[in-house]
Amino acid sequence: MHLLLINLPINDMIGATAFFPQLISSILSQDRIISYPACFLQALLAHLYGTGSLLILTAMAFDRYIAICCPLRYNSIMSNSNVTKIIICLWLADYVMIAVLFLLLIRFNICRTVIVDMYCNNPSLMKLICEDTRINNYYGLFLTIFLQCGSLSAVIFTYCQILLTCLMNRQSDTKSKAIQTCASHLVVFIFLEFNAMFTLISHRFEQTSPFLRRAFGVSVMIFPPFLNPVVYGLKTKEIREKIFNLIFPKKVVPCLVISKMM
Numbered sequence: 001m002h003l004l005l006i007n008l009p010i011n012d013m014i015g016a017t018a019f020f021p022q023l024i025s026s027i028l029s030q031d032r033i034i035s036y037p038a039c040f041l042q043a044l045l046a047h048l049y050g051t052g053s054l055l056i057l058t059a060m061a062f063d064r065y066i067a068i069c070c071p072l073r074y075n076s077i078m079s080n081s082n083v084t085k086i087i088i089c090l091w092l093a094d095y096v097m098i099a100v101l102f103l104l105l106i107r108f109n110i111c112r113t114v115i116v117d118m119y120c121n122n123p124s125l126m127k128l129i130c131e132d133t134r135i136n137n138y139y140g141l142f143l144t145i146f147l148q149c150g151s152l153s154a155v156i157f158t159y160c161q162i163l164l165t166c167l168m169n170r171q172s173d174t175k176s177k178a179i180q181t182c183a184s185h186l187v188v189f190i191f192l193e194f195n196a197m198f199t200l201i202s203h204r205f206e207q208t209s210p211f212l213r214r215a216f217g218v219s220v221m222i223f224p225p226f227l228n229p230v231v232y233g234l235k236t237k238e239i240r241e242k243i244f245n246l247i248f249p250k251k252v253v254p255c256l257v258i259s260k261m262m
Contacts, residue, residue, distance in 0.1 A: 012225035015049030065158035116255035123203035
């Protein structure tokens with residue numbers, strides 16, 4: 001679990017790097033202009049972050065499924081070598097899918113200069129192009145359906161199995177532990193899935209409120225990097241104990257050695 005968990009802050013740093021430097025620069029300079037290379041890089045990092053979040057949370061759902069539904073086989077299935085392979089595969093899939101998306105985009109010349117969102121992303125960059133972008137639209141639609149439906153289906157399946165296992169188990173402490181283990185992951189996943197899906201779909205419908213689209217798009221970039229450390233940090237016993245000991249260090253009572261009189 002901890003090997004998978006450490007990928008969340010790494011991915012969150014990618015998202016924070018995509019959004020906050022340009023935001024701070026715009027606030028300090030009172031200038032909303034961004035160069036096309038910087039905009040392209042920001043969009044690339046933003047999509048790597050969004051896709052990585054879905055893949056990591058899906059892998060964490062599988063980890064919880066094995067831990068609760070197959071506890072006796074957990075150490076053999078989720079061994080360090082297998083978890084390392086899962087991590088490598090999800091990052092490789094993330095980079096390959098997004099690389100193809102932006103390689104299809106880089107071949108066009110832009111004819112407009114106004115970004116419709118609060119930050120650069122693939123849909124807003126597509127609206128700067130006056131050429132035929134059907135291939136990009138088809139691939140973007142395929143990628144959206146594949147990621148959203150794939151991750152959502154995997155999480156629904158795993159949590160249905162976890163729910164059945166909890167209902168069949170008569171021990172109340174086992175049920176409470178399972179709920180505590182899964183609740184934090186489920187909250188983060190639902191929040192990310194809902195915001196990302198609305199943001200991506202809203203670009204396909206012109207009648208969608210630009211304010212709502214921007215609000216949901218920004219919330220995807222801002223809230224998960226702040227919420228993930230709090231949610232997972234406070235829910236993980238080892239991390240919680242370390243923080244508590246750091247804030248309230250234990251007082252060491254000096255021990256006196258009494259020498260034995262001969």
